[in-house]
Amino acid sequence: MSPREYRELIRGGADLGLTSNVCGGYAQAQLDIVPKKYAFDYLLFCIRNPRPCPVLDVTDPGSPHPMRAAPQADLRTDLSQYNVYINGKIEAEPKDIKSYWSSDFVAFLIGCSLSIDWVLRTSDINFRTTGAYMTNIQCTPAGPFKGPLVVTCRLIKGKDVATTIRITSCYPTAHGAPIHVGNPAGIGIKDLYHPDMLKPSVPVTPKEADEIPLFWACGLTTRVVALEAKLPTMVTGAVGRLFVTDLPVEKLANQ
Amino acid sequence: MSPREYRELIRGGADLGLTSNVCGGYAQAQLDIVPKKYAFDYLLFCIRNPRPCPVLDVTDPGSPHPMRAAPQADLRTDLSQYNVYINGKIEAEPKDIKSYWSSDFVAFLIGCSLSIDWVLRTSDINFRTTGAYMTNIQCTPAGPFKGPLVVTCRLIKGKDVATTIRITSCYPTAHGAPIHVGNPAGIGIKDLYHPDMLKPSVPVTPKEADEIPLFWACGLTTRVVALEAKLPTMVTGAVGRLFVTDLPVEKLANQ
Numbered sequence: 374m375s376p377r378e379y380r381e382l383i384r385g386g387a388d389l390g391l392t393s394n395v396c397g398g399y400a401q402a403q404l405d406i407v408p409k410k411y412a413f414d415y416l417l418f419c420i421r422n423p424r425p426c427p428v429l430d431v432t433d434p435g436s437p438h439p440m441r442a443a444p445q446a447d448l449r450t451d452l453s454q455y456n457v458y459i460n461g462k463i464e465a466e467p468k469d470i471k472s473y474w475s476s477d478f479v480a481f482l483i484g485c486s487l488s489i490d491w492v493l494r495t496s497d498i499n500f501r502t503t504g505a506y507m508t509n510i511q512c513t514p515a516g517p518f519k520g521p522l523v524v525t526c527r528l529i530k531g532k533d534v535a536t537t538i539r540i541t542s543c544y545p546t547a548h549g550a551p552i553h554v555g556n557p558a559g560i561g562i563k564d565l566y567h568p569d570m571l572k573p574s575v576p577v578t579p580k581e582a583d584e585i586p587l588f589w590a591c592g593l594t595t596r597v598v599a600l601e602a603k604l605p606t607m608v609t610g611a612v613g614r615l616f617v618t619d620l621p622v623e624k625l626a627n628q
Numbered sequence: 629m630s631p632r633e634y635r636e637l638i639r640g641g642a643d644l645g646l647t648s649n650v651c652g653g654y655a656q657a658q659l660d661i662v663p664k665k666y667a668f669d670y671l672l673f674c675i676r677n678p679r680p681c682p683v684l685d686v687t688d689p690g691s692p693h694p695m696r697a698a699p700q701a702d703l704r705t706d707l708s709q710y711n712v713y714i715n716g717k718i719e720a721e722p723k724d725i726k727s728y729w730s731s732d733f734v735a736f737l738i739g740c741s742l743s744i745d746w747v748l749r750t751s752d753i754n755f756r757t758t759g760a761y762m763t764n765i766q767c768t769p770a771g772p773f774k775g776p777l778v779v780t781c782r783l784i785k786g787k788d789v790a791t792t793i794r795i796t797s798c799y800p801t802a803h804g805a806p807i808h809v810g811n812p813a814g815i816g817i818k819d820l821y822h823p824d825m826l827k828p829s830v831p832v833t834p835k836e837a838d839e840i841p842l843f844w845a846c847g848l849t850t851r852v853v854a855l856e857a858k859l860p861t862m863v864t865g866a867v868g869r870l871f872v873t874d875l876p877v878e879k880l881a882n883q
Binding site: 409412413416417420421428431433440441479513515516542627 | 664667668671672675676683686688695696734768770771797882
């Protein structure tokens with residue numbers, strides 16, 4: 374199914390569940406919407422922290438159409454579930470946000486770790502994901518946005534570590550190269566098998582002797598930081614329900 | 629001389645002229661200052677047009693200190709000449725902007741073509757620069773900012789074209805790879821030997837049979853576009869007088 378067909382089904386009301394296995398090869402993106410008043414500081418936070426927050430697209434204020442990522446899409450309807458936050462607290466989890474939309478909303482599409490999974494899989498690299506973690510690394514703040522870096526972890530075989538780093542380095546909009554290799558405690562992670570977010574449905578078995586944990590900056594960083602800033606209004610896609618763009622992952626190489 | 633020493637001399641009132649041959653190996657940056665009201669759209673224009681407008685740093689509103697590029701510098705005093713524009717027209721060309729500074733100013737440091745010259749020279753590639761040109765390529769607009777792409781041109785020997793492209797591709801914050809190779813008319817340039825901007829002091833002799841024109845996106849794009857938008861106030865560095873950062877060019881590879 375093409376991203377356009379997929380989005381049209383969702384727009385029509387279909388619940389197709391999580392997006393982790395749909396439209397393989399097309400970049401997916403985290404949707405974060407903030408009022409125009411906060412858009413400069415949000416964008417500044419992203420460009421000051423490009424590893425967790427690679428910006429795939431930013432809409433014109435009031436426009437729901439991401440002109441670079443998928444010009445025919447409508448960000449008010451093309452995700453299957455949204456979270457609406459008031460002062461940093463969840464207020465509603467609607468299936469569309471037509472009734473919440475405001476002419477001063479600016480929508481940000483942030484690159485997503487699923488694209489890392491895709492480029493590794495197409496490169497025949499076997500790996501296991503363990504979840505996402507808060508670290509002790511502080512992001513560079515911008516206006517009200519500040520907080521710790523969130524990372525994802527993949528267990529990679531020793532023979533594949535160099536290739537994994539080389540390949541992911543080519544995809545800065547998919548978080549690029551790992552920000553840390555090896556010891557989880559080195560970035561403040563106490564227990565690799567109890568992630569803070571994106572917990573796997575089945576517990577991860579202990580790492581084998583030839584597996585090394587590699588940690589990538591994660592787009593959830595902006596989500597955590599933005600919620601912590603307690604904006605009067607903020608809208609996001611629900612966890613695991615990403616926006617499916619028209620951008621082939623390959624096209625993002627070195628962009 | 630280190631960038632810090634150089635900036636301190638200027639801050640003390642020394643006029644050291646153009647910056648094209650100072651502090652070799654350190655990235656220089658174009659300074660553009662706009663009021664906070666326009667900062668989101670300006671930044672959006674930059675990230676929508678990353679080839680001409682690679683963002684090296686953005687200050688917090690009201691702060692003259694570029695925390696990434698040179699945290700000890702003061703952007704009000706550390707260039708040897710500035711241009712102050714009112715409604716897009718030049719109003720003053722002061723040696724410092726202490727009396728013009730406003731608490732709602734946001735300063736942008738945009739990557740500079742001099743860094744391309746540097747990486748090519750250190751790679752032993754001989755080339756000739758011919759100037760900067762308006763093209764028929766339109767940038768992606770953002771708010772009031774819209775207009776044509778400005779490019780610089782370098783004449784490169786056929787044997788060096790591939791290496792030149794490979795090397796410059798590694799420096800996206802120095803405008804990355806060329807955006808066009810060969811025929812100037814292909815991007816709307818009528819006369820290679822009469823550039824629109826950055827005219828060389830000595831006319832360039834006609835290109836030799838084994839020279840090919842390579843065209844790079846140029847930071848002057850934002851300057852042209854921002855002036856055309858006729859902001860009530862805008863401050864820039866004077867042409868050829870760039871801000872000398874503390875960032876070694878090599879450190880910007882693949883960033």
